Each structure stands twice: as structure tokens, then as C-alpha cells.
Amino acid sequence: MNQSTKHKITALTLLVALGIIYGDIGTSPLYVMKAIIGDKPINELLVYGGVSCVFWTLTFQTTLKYIILTLSADNHGEGGVFSLYALVKRFGKGKLVIPTILGATTLLADGIITPPISVASAVEGLGDVIPNIPTIPIVVVIISLLFIFQRFGTHKVGSIFGPAMFVWFCMLFILGVSQILIHPGIIKALNPMYGYELLTQYPKGFWLLGAVFLCTTGAEALYSDLGHCGKENIRLTWVFVKISLVANYLGQSAWLMSQGKQFLEGRNPFYAIMPHWFLLAGVIISTFATIIASQALISGSFTLINEAISLNFWPRVTLKNPTNLKGQIYIPSINNILWFGCVLMILYFKNSTNMEAAYGFSITIAMMMTTVLLGYYLIYIKKVKLSLVTLILVVFTIIEVSFFIANVSKIKQRWMFLFFELFIFMVMYVWYYSRKINNTFLRFTNLMEQTPLLQELSEDDSIPKYATHLIYLSKADKTYEIEEKIIKSIFAKKPKRADVYWFLHINRTNDPFALNYEVVELLDDKVIKVVLNVGFRIQPKVELYFKKIVQELVERKELNLHIRPDGSTKYNNEPDFKFVIIEKFISVENEFAFKEGWMLTTYFWLKKLSLSDEKAFGLDKSDVKIEEYPMVYSPTLNIPLHRKNE
Numbered sequence: 001m002n003q004s005t006k007h008k009i010t011a012l013t014l015l016v017a018l019g020i021i022y023g024d025i026g027t028s029p030l031y032v033m034k035a036i037i038g039d040k041p042i043n044e045l046l047v048y049g050g051v052s053c054v055f056w057t058l059t060f061q062t063t064l065k066y067i068i069l070t071l072s073a074d075n076h077g078e079g080g081v082f083s084l085y086a087l088v089k090r091f092g093k094g095k096l097v098i099p100t101i102l103g104a105t106t107l108l109a110d111g112i113i114t115p116p117i118s119v120a121s122a123v124e125g126l127g128d129v130i131p132n133i134p135t136i137p138i139v140v141v142i143i144s145l146l147f148i149f150q151r152f153g154t155h156k157v158g159s160i161f162g163p164a165m166f167v168w169f170c171m172l173f174i175l176g177v178s179q180i181l182i183h184p185g186i187i188k189a190l191n192p193m194y195g196y197e198l199l200t201q202y203p204k205g206f207w208l209l210g211a212v213f214l215c216t217t218g219a220e221a222l223y224s225d226l227g228h229c230g231k232e233n234i235r236l237t238w239v240f241v242k243i244s245l246v247a248n249y250l251g252q253s254a255w256l257m258s259q260g261k262q263f264l265e266g267r268n269p270f271y272a273i274m275p276h277w278f279l280l281a282g283v284i285i286s287t288f289a290t291i292i293a294s295q296a297l298i299s300g301s302f303t304l305i306n307e308a309i310s311l312n313f314w315p316r317v318t319l320k321n322p323t324n325l326k327g328q329i330y331i332p333s334i335n336n337i338l339w340f341g342c343v344l345m346i347l348y349f350k351n352s353t354n355m356e357a358a359y360g361f362s363i364t365i366a367m368m369m370t371t372v373l374l375g376y377y378l379i380y381i382k383k384v385k386l387s388l389v390t391l392i393l394v395v396f397t398i399i400e401v402s403f404f405i406a407n408v409s410k411i412k413q414r415w416m417f418l419f420f421e422l423f424i425f426m427v428m429y430v431w432y433y434s435r436k437i438n439n440t441f442l443r444f445t446n447l448m449e450q451t452p453l454l455q456e457l458s459e460d461d462s463i464p465k466y467a468t469h470l471i472y473l474s475k476a477d478k479t480y481e482i483e484e485k486i487i488k489s490i491f492a493k494k495p496k497r498a499d500v501y502w503f504l505h506i507n508r509t510n511d512p513f514a515l516n517y518e519v520v521e522l523l524d525d526k527v528i529k530v531v532l533n534v535g536f537r538i539q540p541k542v543e544l545y546f547k548k549i550v551q552e553l554v555e556r557k558e559l560n561l562h563i564r565p566d567g568s569t570k571y572n573n574e575p576d577f578k579f580v581i582i583e584k585f586i587s588v589e590n591e592f593a594f595k596e597g598w599m600l601t602t603y604f605w606l607k608k609l610s611l612s613d614e615k616a617f618g619l620d621k622s623d624v625k626i627e628e629y630p631m632v633y634s635p636t637l638n639i640p641l642h643r644k645n646e
Helices: 011-021 032-037 044-072 081-092 097-123 135-152 161-180 184-190 192-201 205-216 219-224 231-258 276-310 332-349 352-356 361-381 386-408 411-440 447-458 484-491 542-556 594-609
Strands: 444-446 465-474 481-483 497-509 515-523 527-535 577-586 624-631
Touching: 011 161, 011 231, 011 276, 032 044, 032 205, 032 231, 032 352, 044 184, 044 192, 044 205, 044 219, 044 231, 044 361, 044 386, 081 097, 081 276, 081 361, 097 135, 097 219, 097 276, 097 332, 097 352, 097 361, 097 411, 135 276, 135 332, 161 184, 161 231, 161 276, 184 192, 184 231, 192 205, 205 386, 219 276, 219 361, 276 332, 332 352, 361 386, 411 594, 444 447, 444 484, 447 481, 447 484, 447 497, 447 515, 447 527, 465 481, 465 484, 465 542, 481 484, 484 577, 484 624, 497 542, 515 542, 527 542, 542 577, 577 594
Parallel strands: 465 497, 465 577, 497 527, 577 624
Antiparallel strands: 444 481, 515 527
16 A cells, blocks of 8 residues: 555545544543543532543544653654664664663563453453353453454454444443433533543542543554554544544543542443443443454564564564465464463452552553653654744653553552563663674675686586575665675685575664665676665565565666576576575673573574564575684683693
């Protein structure tokens, strides 16, 4: 889908936006007002103040920050923390790595809590229809089926997501308005003074922000899904979505003020405002909406990891494309981790009320990190005045720090969940910085200086031919440079004689879906450098791309490859390609300081667990040679060895 199509506004694109973008934030009415009221006595200050805080949180945090400001930070139509990082990383001089890792970590961790709390909130409505029905097994089955279906892709059911969410938001609006008409005075709760009075006058009112924050938890995911619909479609549909959400929150608040009881007594205001005859249908619609919300979050997690791999924040893992549609990615390892985490959450917390205490903490951190990156974007790319950017950052910092402090109090309910977040953070941290350490030990040499020797080796019939086309994957981004270890691989011990030496550099671009190449002939029909530019959202298939490049060069008669043998024979008509991949390992000659040794040891351990280079680059069907190369990072200088008989 090209950019013009993405940003075109039609009834269909608006419907698609409803189905993809708003699942998480759209299902918040299931639990927000219930979380705010909890077991506290129902009174005007609590109800009016709570719904006032919800409205202004949606206005500032979702509408102003994300819909107006953050959606403008699109990277060739794509959004999300990694897309934003790719835009601004050159301005941060390394300072933006930790905020990016934190933002990505907490977003991924959110994928373990959102599906169970959303689905559980919906299914628990069955208790009003069938008293004492066991909901935990139902939630586990729904979540398990959802993760099982990921391997088949979501394009078939995705077509009904939009209409289903349209029905959902219409239901929210109608139910809310029906209660507002009974208690129209609730409209005045939109006055921000009610929210201020709740935070300052209600006992422990400030800590209620942890529950209020639940209304905007889908805002970060909204930005991550920017590439699916385009910002114009998102901004236009948000008008309808926000009206529906606010109407439902006001309707629940109106019911709370008019139901005549002092306590909720375990009831959920969301289901309480439904007519009894509609209750079963309402539960079914709600459950389907939460499944859509969960699906969006799972797909977002796959996209997040795919981007992390491309930007060197995550080890390579198996990626699959269940369909031929761009953006349809399935990552088995992440799918299994999320499924296990979701099931563990529902078994541990047992119901949505208990999970509310564990929700929100991660997303506040993700939002704070986005604010940091957004500041760089506004200053360096949009060239907004520093004074205005400072004002914007101060406003959002005050809001988000307040939410963060209120959510910190929930740590005691979610301490076990922090281990999962720590694990994700450490994997990203170790992988990114260990690769940087590795890169500092890379030594490059001038490839032009090596071309005479390469030509001599190629024409030396006394040495057995190693391959017709010998291809090395190179990290050298400069045209006339190559790693010293590659030159050693060609000439050391048994020299590798070939007719053509190819040096292939894969350049990950900031353009998410770029796919093009450049060819530089360093020695006529003998030494060729190819730069393959691949967007960070594309899974590279190097073998396929390389053969396509060679085919085009032959057809265009650019490098005389069409008049020379390509290694094929009457026994085998395939060209003779041999890819060489050099794998590093830690030499026994190293003597590390603790931190450096721990990071590199962990890095190489993760590397063993991750996908091999030949599979990651799509070379599994080629003739691939793996060479191991010892890396000496910190050589041992003092060796206490002496001759005994002297």
C-alpha cells in the first residue's frame, strides 16, 4: 500500500481505522469507572471528579499529545517508538537509546496484561446473566485460541474488525446517552474544577489517578499503528470514538448518581446501564471487542520485535509471513511468550478487578519515553520554537509524572511482573551495547589496495577454484572499504580463488519499506561492491535479492557477466554462488573487566539461542560456508609463566 493510498480518506479506510486502531483505548469503559469507584462510598465528589479527570485525560493525553502532536511524527507513514527513534537518533548522540529501550520494553510488557484484563472484564459480564458461572476457564480458552490463530494470519477475520468496532462504539454511545437523559446534570462534570477538587479534597484523591489513567492506556498503541491507516483517518475517526467514549463514561456516572445505593457491591457500571434484555448480547459484543483489542496488541508486538531486530535492539528470531500482505508478521517465540504470560496473569490475579492494580505502570513509562523522543522531534525536525517545546514538555511531564507516581503505588501488586520487564530490558540493552562493543573492534582496509592481489589470485590456475561467485556479507558502509577479517578469510591458509568477488553490504534505512540497491564495480568484472538498502520493517531475503541483482546486471549487459561462464554445468544448471559468513567467538586470550565480560558473555549466549545468520538473511537454500573467527577484545597482558629449570 503506497503513501497516497494510506492517507486517502474513504468510508472503507475510516472503517479499517476503527477496527485496527482503537481496540485497546476503546474497551477501557469496561473497567475504568469500576476501578475509580472500587469499594469506596459513592458520592458526587468521587463520581463527578472521576469522570472529569477521565475527560481531561482523554483531552490532554490522547487528543493533544497523540492525535495532534505525536501522529505528526510519522516516519514515511509509519509510527511507534522505533520509528520515532529512527527519525531523531542522529540528534541524540547516543542519549536516546535508553529511553527507546524503556519505551519498547514497557510496550511489549503491556501485551501480557491488556488481553487478560480486557477479555476478563467482558466475560465477567456473564455473571449477571448466569450467576456463579466460572469465568477463568472461559478467559483462558479465548486467549489461547487467539494466540493459536496467529500462525494463520488475521487477514480473513480482519475484514470484520471495522464493522464490529463500529457496532461497539455505537453501543457505547447509545447506552451512555440513555443514562444521561435520566440524569442530565452529569454534563457539568466536564468542568475541570470537579477533577481538581477530587485530587485535592477527596481523601487520597491523588492516588485515584492510577485508576483514571486506565482510560488512555491505548494511546501509545494508537501511535504504533499509524502505518496501517494514516494519520488523517485516525484523526477523523477519533472524533467519533471520543464522543462515544465520553458519552459512555458520563452515562455510567449518571447511573452511579441515580442508582440509589451507597456502594457498587461488586457490580460493574458498564453492564449495569444495559437493559436486562440486552445483557447477553452486550456481553457477546464486548467479548468480541476485547478480542479485537487483544489482536491489535499482539500484532503490534510482532511489529515491534521486527523493528527491534532491524535496528539491532533484539536477537534475530524466526519470522514468518502467514499471508502475502505487507505487514503481516508472525513471530512464534514472541507469540509463545505472550500466551504464557497472559495465561499466567489470569491464573494469578483471577479477575479483572485484581488486574486493574497491575495495569497502567508500564504504559506511563512508555508515554514518558515517547515525550522525550517527541521533544527532539519538535526541536530538530519540526523546528518548533524552543520556548513552545519547553512549555509542551512541561505540561506533559507534569501529567505523566503524576500518573507515574500514582501507579508506582501498584508495584506491590505487580512485583512479579517486573521480572518480565527487566528481562526484556536486559535483552535489548545487552544486545545493543554488545554489538557496539563488537563494532569498535572491527578493522577496515582499503578494498582498492587489495584488488590487484584479488585479480592475481583469481587468475592463478595453480590454486583450486573455490567458487565461481564468492559473496561476503560486509558491514563496511563505505564503498572502498572492507573488513580485515574478510581479506584474511580470502587469502589466509588456503586462498579462496573465485572468478568474481562480491562484497554485499546490507544497509538498514530509516525509510520503513525501502528496498533498492547500488552497484560499484571496483575491478572490471572481478571485484564488485553491492549496497542493499532495506527498510527496517522489511524482513531481508538476501539470497533472493542477490540473484535478482545478478539477473538484472546480466540482462542489462553491464558487467560482461553475460559472456562468461557462471559456474553452471550440463549436470547442474544453477549458477555457482557461495556465500561466506564469518562467525565471531570469544577467544581464550581475553581478560575482561566484570561489566564488559558479563555483557559479551551474555551477548554470545543470546546469539547461540537466536536465529543463525544464514537463516536470518534468507541464505538457508544457498551454498553457505560458516567460518569461525576468534575475537580478542581485552588481551591478557601479564602471563605469570616462567621456565622452571632456569
